[in-house]
Amino acid sequence: MSIGIFDSGIGGLTVFKEVAENFPKADIYYLGDTARVPYGNKSKETIIRYSIECATYLYHNFNVDVLIIACNTASSYALDTLKKILPIPVIGVVKPGAQVAVRYTKNKKVGVIGTVATIRSGSYQQELKQLNPDLEIHQKPCPLFVPLVEEGWIDNEIAKLTVKEYLQELIDKGIDTLILGCTHYPLLKNTIKELYPHINIVDSSIAIVEYINNLKLDLNGNGKRHILITDESHAFDNFRKLLIGDAKTEKIELSDLCSL
């Protein structure tokens, strides 16, 4: 059996790494749409169109049995559409993250950070409120975090100041739990922990593994690892050692996606 993962770029490799480690026998196919990254500043219609292209590509070419949308922006806008289109389980990052946050929080004050589009979509807020209407939710878009991570500045002075600039107002509001609503952000986890050690951090990639485990799928295969990107990427090279291991990587043409 095989798992498909798609992301707007390479941030979803944090999900790939976690899934690959936890399901060693599953065949795993990752598609990073690096030619059109980031989705986070695009309109809803554009995000849905791109997501359909990526998802159907993985489904048609590799017969994946389950599809993970590793991109928070795509999860926020395109999950319902993809569930309707594809005859397999489709998992976004929002629901698993929200479930873990509800379990973690003691004082019912939860912070959510992500791209401008993810926060604007209100998807975490909606999911959290459904799970517990009494939650107090504080959201904040953090557009500098992705480029910081892609530059490899995850624990220098600039990273620390930027984390403080974005997060202090959430902390001041008394949150005890923080959802990292973007797949790049787990790479800043240690810096956030160092500055705010008392906060429970929800890392979507770990939440997704737990969520898949609960689906009780038979995920035995040949342990194949295959990573596809739609364009070469400076950041991809930075992430490679950290997250990919020795998986096969391949560049595909954007026109192959668009022609579906």
Next chain:
Amino acid sequence: MSIGIFDSGIGGLTVFKEVAENFPKADIYYLGDTARVPYGNKSKETIIRYSIECATYLYHNFNVDVLIIACNTASSYALDTLKKILPIPVIGVVKPGAQVAVRYTKNKKVGVIGTVATIRSGSYQQELKQLNPDLEIHQKPCPLFVPLVEEGWIDNEIAKLTVKEYLQELIDKGIDTLILGCTHYPLLKNTIKELYPHINIVDSSIAIVEYINNLKLDLNGNGKRHILITDESHAFDNFRKLLIGDAKTEKIELSDLCSL
């Protein structure tokens, strides 16, 4: 007569502003490809294809008499191709900037900063060396500058630290002149000046105006201002007041570009 300006996004509005102020009677059409921004991390082939689509759109729809490529990345990779395709003068930002730098520098040590793709292209280095083979050129990609500017963080502590992190090594090499090889960077000009007051800063948007003046074109029209973007943009809204004035703005479909 009319001027077309295209950019990968909204950074080129610094060029629009300068051109609009200096040629008040010209009709000016600006196309920002905000649906596919940034070009800076895309491959050469992708950048050329996108540039052809933007340029031919402006030429076919508005009959522009001169075309400015306000994007440094597109100027670096697509200028020659566009010059061949279009029967009008096509101006990139690289040559005008290089000419001004050569005039400014006293010690013949010039720094160039830009996106990863612009620096990797070596286009400024090539242009500068052609103008004066004796120049000592030091280059540095600064990928954090665009998101900083788009966040509006142009003079806070994080902006200052980031400027120092990127520029100090160029300063240590003794440059007396610095080319801002990205249209977003002029918005960081004051912070750079404050930290390094002895450095001559070359702002491409000002260099382009000078270059157009030297072409002695008849640019009298009706003073029309028309801005087109391919997707809504958070950053566009931030820039609006600062750079656009009361120009007409319109969102166009990406498919209109791609179908040409």
